Structures are given as structure tokens and as C-alpha cells.
Amino acid sequence: MRSAKLEIDGAVKAYGDFVALSDCSFSVGRNEIVAILGPSGCGKTTLLWSMAGLHELTSGEIRLDGVPVTGPRPEIGLVFQEANLLPWRDLDANIHFPFEITGKRPDHGLIAHLLDRVGLSGFEGAMPGTLSGGMQQRAAIVRALAQEPQVLLMDEPFGALDAFTREEMNRLVEDIWMEARTTIAFITHSIEEAVFLADRIVVLTGRPGRVSRIHEVDLPRPRTTEIMASREVFDLNAAIKAGITGGHRSGKAA
Numbered sequence: 117m118r119s120a121k122l123e124i125d126g127a128v129k130a131y132g133d134f135v136a137l138s139d140c141s142f143s144v145g146r147n148e149i150v151a152i153l154g155p156s157g158c159g160k161t162t163l164l165w166s167m168a169g170l171h172e173l174t175s176g177e178i179r180l181d182g183v184p185v186t187g188p189r190p191e192i193g194l195v196f197q198e199a200n201l202l203p204w205r206d207l208d209a210n211i212h213f214p215f216e217i218t219g220k221r222p223d224h225g226l227i228a229h230l231l232d233r234v235g236l237s238g239f240e241g242a243m244p245g246t247l248s249g250g251m252q253q254r255a256a257i258v259r260a261l262a263q264e265p266q267v268l269l270m271d272e273p274f275g276a277l278d279a280f281t282r283e284e285m286n287r288l289v290e291d292i293w294m295e296a297r298t299t300i301a302f303i304t305h306s307i308e309e310a311v312f313l314a315d316r317i318v319v320l321t322g323r324p325g326r327v328s329r330i331h332e333v334d335l336p337r338p339r340t341t342e343i344m345a346s347r348e349v350f351d352l353n354a355a356i357k358a359g360i361t362g363g364h365r366s367g368k369a370a
């Protein structure tokens with residue numbers, strides 16, 4: 117059993133009278149990848165932002181290494197669905213932007229290594245508008261990892277990308293994780309993406325969002341095409357889907 121890096125303990129979030137999250141509890145283990153899966157509007161973004169210290173909870177607590185998270189923390193990095201690169205700055209200046217804000221000294225060797233890892237070496241001087249969506253998102257991941265976060269939170273990081281680029285990005289995240297073992301929690305709508313990347317999958321139901329089930333994904337890494345085509349993965353996908361839809365559709369026409 118891994119020790120908990122990030123604990124979500126009875127998290128409740130209401131926007132006025134509307135309860136978006138209700139009594140969510142789970143933990144993200146040290147060096148673990150956790151996927152948070154659930155239908156649209158079930159409170160996934162609300163939960164992730166609370167985990168990042170960007171939303172104050174109505175009740176409950178988020179703890180990083182046992183210490184309550186009450187605001188943004190340098191140990192926690194964030195990647196959003198959109199890369200959010202500053203269009204008037206080249207890629208290198210975008211990656212360095214957070215350092216200008218925090219005053220932290222960049223590790224140029226690490227940045228060069230990360231750029232190489234994600235296939236962006238040589239693109240340091242490129243303007244974001246000239247890069248594909250996948251390249252922009254890879255730059256956003258480098259920007260986040262360059263801060264050397266202990267925990268990386270990603271809010272539907274590949275939701276805006278086409279299916280092929282998305283698969284490529286999934287493999288890239290797995291490669292990076294196998295190297296650095298950064299604790300990761302990410303939101304996704306895709307069961308396949310969750311099964312490919314995660315050690316555990318937290319399924320939320322709406323509304324309000326609450327944890328309905330946590331699935332263990334006990335598959336070796338790297339998760340090859342053969343592993344992902346296995347019976348075990350097929351069954352896991354089916355079990356997760358059945359849990360979300362509340363069972364299977366009958367073959368009869370309505």
C-alpha cells in the first residue's frame with residue numbers, strides 16, 4: 117500500500133445553494149497515477165481545482181503530505197485542457213514565464229531534457245500559433261514539469277486533441293512518469309485513457325459529484341498494445357462503463 121501524497125477528505129463544494137461536490141474522499145498515493153472519471157458536470161474540475169488549492173471547499177479538507185492545502189502550492193503543478201501559452205511569447209519564453217513570477221531559478225538542463233523528451237528540441241524559438249495543438253500541449257506539460265512539482269494535476273489535458281495525438285500524448289505521459297515518478301492526478305472523460313494511464317481510477321457520479329467506485333488497474337508498464345488489447349483490459353473497460361451507465365443497454369429497440 118502506497119503512502120498518501122494527496123488526501124481528499126470529505127470534500128464538499130457548494131456554489132450558493134447548488135452542491136457541486138458532495139462528501140468526496142479518496143487519496144492519491146506517492147508516485148501514483150490516479151484518473152478521475154465521470155460524466156459531464158459531475159464536479160471533476162471543481163474537485164481538481166480544490167486539490168490545487170484554487171477553490172476553497174465548503175467543508176472537508178485536502179491535505180498534501182498531511183498538511184491542509186489552503187491555497188496554491190509550489191509543490192502542485194497544473195495542466196489544463198487548453199495549453200494557455202502566451203501567444204506573443206516564443207516557446208522558451210512561455211516555459212520560463214512561471215519562473216519570472218515566482219523568482220525561482222530555472223534548471224536549464226532539466227528544461228532542455230524535458231523539451232527533448234517531448235520532441236520539442238529545436239522549437240524553443242517557435243511562436244505558439246505556429247505549433248499544432250499536440251505540440252502546444254506538450255509545451256504546457258514541459259512548462260509545468262520544469263517547476264519540478266511533487267504532484268501534477270491535469271484537467272482533461274488531451275480532451276481537445278484528435279484521437280491519434282491523444283494516444284501519443286498518453287504514451288508520452290507514461291514515459292515521463294516512468295522516468296520521474298511524479299505523483300499525477302488527472303481528469304478524463306475517456307475510460308480508455310484512464311485505463312491506459314492510471315494505477316487507480318476514481319469514478320464520480322453526478323449530481324452532486326461523489327465517489328461511486330475506485331478501480332485498481334493492476335497492469336504492468338509500459339502498457340503495450342498487446343496489454344491494452346488483452347481480455348483483462350476489455351473486462352475492466354466494460355466494468356467501468358457499466359458502473360457509469362448503470363448497466364448495459366438491452367438490444368431491443370425503444
Ligand SMILES: Nc1ncnc2c1ncn2[C@@H]1O[C@H](COP(=O)(O)OP(=O)(O)OP(=O)(O)O)[C@@H](O)[C@H]1O
Pocket residue numbers: 131134136154155156157158159160161162163
Ligand atoms: N463558479 C461556479 N458557480 C456556479 N456553479 C458552478 C461554478 N463552477 C461550476 N459550477 C457548476 O458545478 C457543476 C460542476 O462543474 P464542474 O465544471 O466542476 O464539472 P465537470 O465534471 O468538470 O464538468 P465537465 O466534465 O463538463 O468539464 C456544474 O453543474 C457547473 O455548472
